Amino acid sequence: MRFFSVYDVIFYVAKERGHSEKDVYAFFRKFKIKKKDIEEYKTSGVIPSDLTLIDAILSYTEMSMIELELKMGRIPRGYEKVFIDKTKDIADLLSKNKNETYPILNINVPPFFETELGKLYSGDCVELLKQIPDNSVDCVFADPPFNLDKEYDEGVNDRLSYSDYINWCIKWLDECVRVLKPGGSLLIYNLPKWHTYLSNYLDQKLNFWSWIVVDMKLSLPIPNRLSPAHYSLLHYVKGSKPKTFNNQRIPLQTCRHCGGEIKDYGGYKSKMNSKGVNVSDVWSDIYPVRHNGSKNRKFNELPVKLLDRIISMSTNDNDIVLDPFGGSGTTFAVSELLKRRWIGFELGNCEIIKKRLTNKEKDKKLLEKVYKEKNKLFPDKVKELRQSNGFWLSEDF
Ligand SMILES: C[S@@+](CC[C@H](N)C(=O)[O-])C[C@H]1O[C@@H](n2cnc3c(N)ncnc32)[C@H](O)[C@@H]1O
Incomplete structure (x- = not known):
């Protein structure tokens, strides 16, 4: 499934009708909708929640909300059951209209x-x-x-x-x-x-x-x-x-000034793996x-x-x-x-x-x-710092 934004759908329709960008924005101006309100949907997959905007989009595209959602590449909300129940009909319809194939390239380019x-x-x-x-x-x-x-x-x-x-x-x-x-x-x-x-x-x-x-x-x-x-x-x-x-082991998080552990490990210190x-x-x-x-x-x-x-x-x-x-x-x-x-x-x-x-x-x-x-509970420098400040080491248990 491909994804399309509301913006794409508007301009898809515009192209089909031979409308220019100027024509499109002139239509939306009648609804007091500015160019920037439409362009916002260029970088988002959201369906506008502003009712005036959505009305204007449906009016321009001459689509129902269901058709708009389908054009955007999604199953319209509330129609999931119909969709599942009718998969055979949908499959028949799609297979009759298959037109996109991926070419398999057989070129053997030499490596750079x-x-x-x-x-x-x-x-x-x-x-x-x-x-x-x-x-x-x-x-x-x-x-x-x-x-x-x-x-x-x-x-x-x-x-x-x-x-x-x-x-x-x-x-x-x-x-x-x-x-x-x-x-x-x-x-x-x-x-x-x-x-x-x-x-x-x-x-x-x-x-x-x-x-x-x-x-x-x-x-x-x-x-x-x-x-x-x-x-x-x-x-x-x-x-x-x-x-x-492969499990990855890293050192316990410690304070870089005193070497003390950042989180409180309470009674679990003795159960800590010396590999981190x-x-x-x-x-x-x-x-x-x-x-x-x-x-x-x-x-x-x-x-x-x-x-x-x-x-x-x-x-x-x-x-x-x-x-x-x-x-x-x-x-x-x-x-x-x-x-x-x-x-x-x-x-x-x-x-x-x-x-x-x-x-x-x-x-x-x-x-x-x-x-x-890697694979150490305390790297060598941290170990020294902890030792000099009297903090525990795994060897203590
Ligand atoms: C974010 S950088 C990758 C950095 C890399 N992970 C590294 O550590 O150096 C993305 C790279 O993808 C390359 N690139 C973009 N489109 C590409 C494409 N269609 N095919 C191959 N490379 C592409 C860009 O030239 C860029 O060097």
Whole structure:
């Protein structure tokens, strides 16, 4: 199912009737509705609650509310039972009118760059994904552009309408679902706003596993809204459960000044695993790549620690990780160091990735730093601090 906004439906009708944008807004002005009132629905999938506006839309499109909802790609509210009861009639009607087919491309493009473990292809992931066989990849991680009007390399449009963005996401998501092996994991990193739609869609294809909150360290206030303070990392699984789920352990949260624990663990101290606490679905220990010395490009680069957690959690040695939105190549760099095989796509500059993978020293050091804290209840420095301030250590029990 494709998604359309009210705005799309209005202009779909306008196109059919040969009306210009000016004609459309002139019609709505008769109802005292301004251009900006309509344009608000360009970036939202909501049906307006303003009765004058909805009346005007129904009047312009000459549709009933039921038809409008159907045009938007949803079952009209209150008609779910009829829909279920009449699925045979609907199926007959649809199969008589099938006209959209997905071409299966058989072009074998050579990779832009390859290592013993992986291959990077330059191009549009929607097309390249079609060349990957069904059920062949153990884990897909995707960090697409968030449609925030950011400047990317040529060919990337980060300012789509609400429905164009979601429908574009559905195109690559469908392919990701197809290429995933049974039991494989799909992890997508995006803004909560987009994930409310994408998870709704994915619920029809895969099994929901987690909605992970990745604490955003820097957030700017937005008028009339709570300041956004997290990214969402969705985890879905093909089949009833993941074939690989490696528990990740991290240190207990402590005060960086005195080393004392932040939460009160009361009588549970003695039961704590000396290898650390299980990672929950709130990740507040991930920090953005800020220092110019650590960056491989100016913008949009995820930290090695995040990719280590994702890849270590959902795959084992030699498994295949696919990332359709390579960016600076963090997924591939971490896959290399963790001895996973990988497949990558990138529409923009692939040279950055090639350079990064040709000299892995910087990423190796970053990963070593991550492992200094992994699988330990208290990293060495915290241990010293706690000892000098008289706090308990797991050895005390
Ligand atoms: C948010 S960045 C990914 C950053 C990456 N995770 C990292 O850590 O470096 C998204 C990337 O997707 C690329 N991109 C956008 N549309 C694409 C498409 N259709 N096919 C392949 N890559 C695309 C952009 O050029 C950009 O580099």
